[in-house]
Amino acid sequence: MNFEFADEAPKLMILLYGLVAFVVVVGGLLFLLDAVPTWFARRRDARLIAASASGGTVTIGRLKPREGVLGLFFLLPTVLLLLIGLVVPAVRTLVLSFMDSDGTNWVGLANYDWMFSQDEIVKVLTNTLLWVILVPLIATSIGLIYAVMVDKARFESIAKSLIFMPMAISFVGAGIIWKFVYAYRSEEQDQIGLLNQIVVFFGGEPRQWLLNAPLNTLLLIVVMVWIQAGFAMVVLSAAIKAIPADIVEAARLDGVNAWQMFWRVTLPSIRPALIVVVVTISIATLKVFDIVRTMTNGNYETGVVANEMYNQAFRAGETGQGSALAVILFVLVVPIVIYQIRNLRKQREV
Amino acid sequence: MAVSTRPRQAFAIASVLGLALTATACGGSDSKNDKADSPECAAYKEYQGHSGKKVSIYASIRDLEADRLQNSWKEFADCTGIKINYEGSGEFEAQLQVRVDGGNAPDIAFIPQPGLLTRFAEAGKLKPVSAETKAMAEKNYSPDWLKYSTVGGQFYGAPLGSNVKSFVWYSPKTFKEKGYTVPTTWDELIALSDKIAATGQKPWCAGIESGDATGWPATDWIEDLMLRTQTPEVYDQWVTHGIPFNDPKVAEALDKAGTILKNEKYVNGGYGGVKSIATTSFQEGGLPITQGKCTLHRQASFYANQWPEGTKVAEDGDVFAFYFPGIDAAKGKPVLGGGEFTVAFADRPEVQAVQTYLASAEHANSRAKIGDWVSANKGLDLANVANPIDKLSVQILQDPKTVFRFDGSDLMPAAVGSGSFWKGMIEWINGKDTAATLTFIEGTWPK
Numbered sequence: 001m002n003f004e005f006a007d008e009a010p011k012l013m014i015l016l017y018g019l020v021a022f023v024v025v026v027g028g029l030l031f032l033l034d035a036v037p038t039w040f041a042r043r044r045d046a047r048l049i050a051a052s053a054s055g056g057t058v059t060i061g062r063l064k065p066r067e068g069v070l071g072l073f074f075l076l077p078t079v080l081l082l083l084i085g086l087v088v089p090a091v092r093t094l095v096l097s098f099m100d101s102d103g104t105n106w107v108g109l110a111n112y113d114w115m116f117s118q119d120e121i122v123k124v125l126t127n128t129l130l131w132v133i134l135v136p137l138i139a140t141s142i143g144l145i146y147a148v149m150v151d152k153a154r155f156e157s158i159a160k161s162l163i164f165m166p167m168a169i170s171f172v173g174a175g176i177i178w179k180f181v182y183a184y185r186s187e188e189q190d191q192i193g194l195l196n197q198i199v200v201f202f203g204g205e206p207r208q209w210l211l212n213a214p215l216n217t218l219l220l221i222v223v224m225v226w227i228q229a230g231f232a233m234v235v236l237s238a239a240i241k242a243i244p245a246d247i248v249e250a251a252r253l254d255g256v257n258a259w260q261m262f263w264r265v266t267l268p269s270i271r272p273a274l275i276v277v278v279v280t281i282s283i284a285t286l287k288v289f290d291i292v293r294t295m296t297n298g299n300y301e302t303g304v305v306a307n308e309m310y311n312q313a314f315r316a317g318e319t320g321q322g323s324a325l326a327v328i329l330f331v332l333v334v335p336i337v338i339y340q341i342r343n344l345r346k347q348r349e350v
Numbered sequence: 351m352a353v354s355t356r357p358r359q360a361f362a363i364a365s366v367l368g369l370a371l372t373a374t375a376c377g378g379s380d381s382k383n384d385k386a387d388s389p390e391c392a393a394y395k396e397y398q399g400h401s402g403k404k405v406s407i408y409a410s411i412r413d414l415e416a417d418r419l420q421n422s423w424k425e426f427a428d429c430t431g432i433k434i435n436y437e438g439s440g441e442f443e444a445q446l447q448v449r450v451d452g453g454n455a456p457d458i459a460f461i462p463q464p465g466l467l468t469r470f471a472e473a474g475k476l477k478p479v480s481a482e483t484k485a486m487a488e489k490n491y492s493p494d495w496l497k498y499s500t501v502g503g504q505f506y507g508a509p510l511g512s513n514v515k516s517f518v519w520y521s522p523k524t525f526k527e528k529g530y531t532v533p534t535t536w537d538e539l540i541a542l543s544d545k546i547a548a549t550g551q552k553p554w555c556a557g558i559e560s561g562d563a564t565g566w567p568a569t570d571w572i573e574d575l576m577l578r579t580q581t582p583e584v585y586d587q588w589v590t591h592g593i594p595f596n597d598p599k600v601a602e603a604l605d606k607a608g609t610i611l612k613n614e615k616y617v618n619g620g621y622g623g624v625k626s627i628a629t630t631s632f633q634e635g636g637l638p639i640t641q642g643k644c645t646l647h648r649q650a651s652f653y654a655n656q657w658p659e660g661t662k663v664a665e666d667g668d669v670f671a672f673y674f675p676g677i678d679a680a681k682g683k684p685v686l687g688g689g690e691f692t693v694a695f696a697d698r699p700e701v702q703a704v705q706t707y708l709a710s711a712e713h714a715n716s717r718a719k720i721g722d723w724v725s726a727n728k729g730l731d732l733a734n735v736a737n738p739i740d741k742l743s744v745q746i747l748q749d750p751k752t753v754f755r756f757d758g759s760d761l762m763p764a765a766v767g768s769g770s771f772w773k774g775m776i777e778w779i780n781g782k783d784t785a786a787t788l789t790f791i792e793g794t795w796p797k
Contacts, residue, residue: 186622208629297562314444316765
């Protein structure tokens with residue numbers, strides 16, 4: 001297809017306006033962020049100067065309410081947006097989950113009953129469980145092993161950027177890439193999928209990888225691990241580098257081998273970072289949607305909660321059932337978030 | 351604070367600049383339509399009087415087809431001064447729901463699923479059409495077609511484009527070389543399939559992968575065979591849940607489809623075994639015909655757009671299609687098809703004017719002239735339809751003897767029609783037996 005810039009002029013104009021609007025809004029915000037505190041500071045300075053000039057004493061306490069106003073000024077947009085974007089929809093979803101498909105009649109717990117009585121949905125829940133157990137475990141392990149291995153190696157930065165690169169790809173993009181990796185063509189045709197090409201190269205028969213459960217779910221999990229391992233590696237590598245040199249040296253003097261070094265020194269020292277990584281990946285995994293939707297759309301028994309929720313609520317028009325799935329997802333995420341917060345508090349106290 | 355003032359100035363300048371640009375963008379777009387009184391606009395007299403008003407249209411039609419659609423109402427827009435904002439989306443079905451729920455409904459939507467249309471109508475979101483639109487629709491479409499957009503006695507919009515699904519694509523060239531003849535009965539079709547299979551080639555090719563709509567091409571197979579093994583009345587009962595989804599009559603149709611689709615000797619030419627149907631995209635499903643790797647491919651008229659560039663679609667060309675034969679001659683000539691309906695979420699006069707125009711024969715002809723389009727509009731002049739398959743489709747649609755039925759999955763509630771029916775078909779192709787598949791689908795029918 002030919003691309004005529006002249007034909008696209010109206011769209012390009014919209015693009016230009018978009019860019020200008022972006023600069024205006026972001027510029028305006030930065031300007032406010034800079035100007036408002038400066039203005040407050042100037043006024044305080046002026047007052048201080050005026051007060052000291054008149055010889056009076058200046059009490060710091062008198063300035064507190066003003067700073068409170070300043071704090072409110074910054075807090076208000078966040079609170080407002082949280083309310084509109086999080087609290088209200090969450091409450092509404094909860095209410096809708098007790099209602100029928102178009103949200104008019106109360107049905108009690110029927111939607112939750114449906115969830116656990118349909119084999120399809122039970123399968124979706126078990127798949128999600130499989131994801132949440134495997135992805136954080138494998139991604140963190142790979143990231144950790146990689147971080148330890150490349151630590152102080154010769155081409156450390158290059159090796160690290162290689163594994164970190166998938167992080168820069170969106171989930172949808174990753175899904176499309178891996179769909180090609182698993183692509184199937186019959187024996188008589190040229191293979192376009194990497195995996196089947198390898199199989200054929202070794203004399204095997206090409207397979208339809210994404211067709212058979214539970215193998216297909218595992219193959220989708222590989223995609224998520226591929227993305228998240230880089231994140232785990234970067235955080236853990238930083239934590240490893242932050243281990244005080246004297247501890248490492250002391251351990252060396254005590255004559256530890258590499259194995260003992262890893263289990264007795266490295267691992268305990270990076271424990272907080274490790275927990276952060278596992279928790280973050282767990283939450284991301286619970287919410288996984290894009291990969292499944294792009295690659296199989298939950299067909300062939302690969303569905304997960306977020307994907308099924310979307311299909312029920314927006315494709316099938318079963319708002320109640322979709323909302324119930326969303327609530328379940330929320331319930332599953334909450335304990336992990338609470339654990340994470342408590343963990344952070346504990347660290348701060350130490 | 352040690353912040354230099356220079357960036358701040360830059361931001362201030364940028365802000366002012368942006369405001370100025372936005373201001374100029376808003377002004378100066380109100381042009382008077384001076385064409386309104388010219389002779390070529392005489393046909394649009396009755397729609398005039400809404401100059402400068404805007405109407406938004408949302409549909410699933412995209413890319414080339416969308417450009418052609420927009421061209422088809424260009425003259426109307428120029429002559430009436432109504433600005434039509436068209437937007438096509440690949441996520442139409444889900445996004446329409448989101449937009450309507452969010453209070454951001456388009457003025458007009460082209461909904462291809464009467465099931466979805468019913469849902470919006472029952473929720474009170476759709477506006478009933480004006481008397482003019484209704485008169486126009488009744489003039490141009492058969493009562494059959496009007497029925498699909500009538501909910502609770504209230505008529506919501508005329509059909510726009512249509513398609514005919516009961517086609518089997520083949521290669522006239524190959525048929526000539528091998529001495530095959532176009533089958534006109536089911537038995538001849540099976541005899542031909544056996545004959546081809548005996549040569550060691552798989553006669554049929556199929557593909558039902560279609561992104562997040564995977565499975566729909568298989569539902570068309572079942573619907574076509576419901577019409578061929580049962581009566582149209584049973585088909586209607588099946589679609590409206592008058593008989594359960596796992597009724598023996600449905601099982602019969604499914605098994606009949608299985609004699610081709612689940613026959614390892616018959617499918618899947620050029621792609622592999624039966625299971626390869628599930629992962630072969632519908633766009634690529636029939637392509638092995640052009641490579642001589644399969645001979646028959648059951649797919650709708652719109653598959654004409656999928657052939658590689660340079661393929662001649664004609665009775666004496668590289669590919670063509672014949673009518674998917676019936677099983678019992680006594681049951682007539684059942685035809686399965688689909689189409690989209692123009693419904694309105696607003697009842698402003700200019701919206702109604704556009705809705706009326708889209709139901710008119712003028713629009714149907716205007717769109718057909720641009721190419722590759724079929725409509726059940728009775729006012730559509732066959733001379734304006736160039737593509738031979740489209741011509742055949744229009745003839746079938748306009749033939750009063752045709753027993754036409756709308757795509758069943760589109761009529762069913764979305765939870766089944768674009769949910770469990772698709773999913774069930776995928777699993778059925780994947781090896782699940784007929785009874786278990788039908789029972790699963792029956793279990794998901796909304797109470």
